[in-house]
Amino acid sequence: MKRLRTHLVGIDQGDVPLFSDFEDGGEMWTGTGPRERRKKVRFKEAFRSPPTVQVGLSLADMDSAHNIRAEVTSERITRHTFDLVFRTWGDSRAARVRMNWLAIGEL
Numbered sequence: 001m002k003r004l005r006t007h008l009v010g011i012d013q014g015d016v017p018l019f020s021d022f023e024d025g026g027e028m029w030t031g032t033g034p035r036e037r038r039k040k041v042r043f044k045e046a047f048r049s050p051p052t053v054q055v056g057l058s059l060a061d062m063d064s065a066h067n068i069r070a071e072v073t074s075e076r077i078t079r080h081t082f083d084l085v086f087r088t089w090g091d092s093r094a095a096r097v098r099m100n101w102l103a104i105g106e107l
Contacts, residue, residue: 019094034087038084041101055074055102062093
């Protein structure tokens with residue numbers, strides 16, 4: 001559990017389009033095997049220490065003819081930024097993905 005040592009708790013959030021590969025034949029739509037997309041997100045204001053970041057899919061446009069395999073996570077979390085990460089593998093085909101996020105931490 002993360003204990004906050006101050007009454008100044010910051011909450012930041014956003015919704016980020018990660019890719020739209022069906023439009024230009026990108027690898028998430030046409031490829032196979034392990035694939036990854038990541039996008040660096042900058043917080044509106046720096047936190048006192050790296051915050052807790054929760055992520056989710058707000059849009060997942062996937063091919064229904066194949067298994068849907070996806071991992072969504074946050075990585076490289078600092079006081080100022082973090083990476084949104086989407087991974088897929090096998091024959092899964094992802095046309096478009098948008099991810100939402102929520103960061104909570106000390107200010």
